[in-house]
Amino acid sequence: MDVDLIVPMKRPTQGKSRLRGAVVPERHPELVLALAYDTLAAATSADGVRRVLVVAADPASVADLVELGVEIVAEPSRGGLNAALLYGEELLRRDTPSGLVGALQADLPALRTEDLTAALAEAAGGRAFVADRQGTGTTLLLAAAGLPLAPRFGEGSARAHTASGATPLTIAAESLRADVDTADDLAHVRALGVGKRTSTLLGTPCVAM
Numbered sequence: 001m002d003v004d005l006i007v008p009m010k011r012p013t014q015g016k017s018r019l020r021g022a023v024v025p026e027r028h029p030e031l032v033l034a035l036a037y038d039t040l041a042a043a044t045s046a047d048g049v050r051r052v053l054v055v056a057a058d059p060a061s062v063a064d065l066v067e068l069g070v071e072i073v074a075e076p077s078r079g080g081l082n083a084a085l086l087y088g089e090e091l092l093r094r095d096t097p098s099g100l101v102g103a104l105q106a107d108l109p110a111l112r113t114e115d116l117t118a119a120l121a122e123a124a125g126g127r128a129f130v131a132d133r134q135g136t137g138t139t140l141l142l143a144a145a146g147l148p149l150a151p152r153f154g155e156g157s158a159r160a161h162t163a164s165g166a167t168p169l170t171i172a173a174e175s176l177r178a179d180v181d182t183a184d185d186l187a188h189v190r191a192l193g194v195g196k197r198t199s200t201l202l203g204t205p206c207v208a209m
């Protein structure tokens with residue numbers, strides 16, 4: 001069964017504050033959008049992914065992403081990241097009550113379709129997550145078919161997801177663990193090879209998808 005993914009996004013002017021200074025200040029929102037664009041370009045092309053729903057603090061500011069075939073909805077209130085994910089889950093479940101849903105971070109610009117597909121295969125319909133390369137955060141959380149996602153994103157989310165009974169996936173999936181929060185993370189994904197938008201913005205070689 002294919003998965004429907006929820007991708008949360010703040011306003012690009014406000015997101016990725018730890019990355020400020022990586023590009024000149026007026027291009028910061030463009031960088032945040034480029035990271036998301038490349039993440040979603042891979043996610044929408046991956047085998048095993050059916051729908052991608054972006055839950056945005058400000059849909060107009062991320063409207064460019066529509067050309068990738070994603071749907072964009074406004075988060076209902078300022079409840080934070082997990083509230084935005086729960087809202088996305090509610091919408092997806094309304095359409096497909098017994099389907100598979102997952103939450104994917106929007107800051108994985110080196111994401112390769114095969115890493116995402118491999119993670120979905122290892123999860124095999126169970127509640128599972130992929131920790132970031134530091135082992136503390138979460139880049140992908142998958143619900144068991146028809147059961148709650150129960151997102152616990154935020155600091156130390158890998159531990160919180162384990163404590164809540166989710167299975168940590170063990171595949172290498174390097175590109176799926178390479179989230180970009182800091183300048184060090186950005187250097188890491190540049191070495192792995194980022195997608196087209198981020199590559200063009202930063203002037204690095206592009207990953208072959």
Ligand SMILES: Nc1nc2c(ncn2[C@@H]2O[C@H](COP(=O)(O)OP(=O)(O)OP(=O)(O)O)[C@@H](O)[C@H]2O)c(=O)[nH]1
Nearest residue numbers: 008009010015016017018055056057080081084106
């Ligand atoms: N819709 C929505 N998305 C959020 C919210 N908080 C965080 N996100 C998104 O969740 C993802 C993970 O958040 P972080 O990796 O901490 O990113 P961030 O908050 O932009 O980064 P920092 O400012 O450096 O903490 C990013 O894609 C954010 O845009 C929220 O309140 N609403």
Ligand SMILES: C=C(OP(=O)(O)O)C(=O)O
Nearest residue numbers: 137138153154157179181
């Ligand atoms: C919100 C999270 O993202 P980050 O650690 O990238 O801020 C998380 O990993 O739960």
